[in-house]
Amino acid sequence: MKYPTEEEWRCRKCGTLLGIHRGESVHVKHKRAQLVVRGHVMAVCPRCAELNETDTTPPTDDARPAA
Numbered sequence: 001m002k003y004p005t006e007e008e009w010r011c012r013k014c015g016t017l018l019g020i021h022r023g024e025s026v027h028v029k030h031k032r033a034q035l036v037v038r039g040h041v042m043a044v045c046p047r048c049a050e051l052n053e054t055d056t057t058p059p060t061d062d063a064r065p066a067a
C-alpha cells in the first residue's frame with residue numbers, strides 16, 4: 001500500500017533522519033523497534049542531541065490561513 005504522503009523527518013540541526021511521515025502518523029525506527037506515533041511528536045537527535053518537534057497533521061492548502 002502506498003501512502004498518499006510520505007516525507008522524511010530530519011534533524012533541523014544536523015540532518016539526521018529521525019523518522020518518516022506517512023499519512024497521519026510518523027514512523028520512527030529505534031533499534032529493533034519501529035514506533036508509529038500520532039499527534040505532536042518530539043524526538044532528541046541521536047547524533048547531536050537537538051530537540052526536534054513535528055506534527056503528524058500534514059499541511060494542506062485548505063488548512064493554510066489566509067495571507
Ligand SMILES: [Zn+2]
Binds near residue numbers: 016
Ligand atoms: Zn541532529
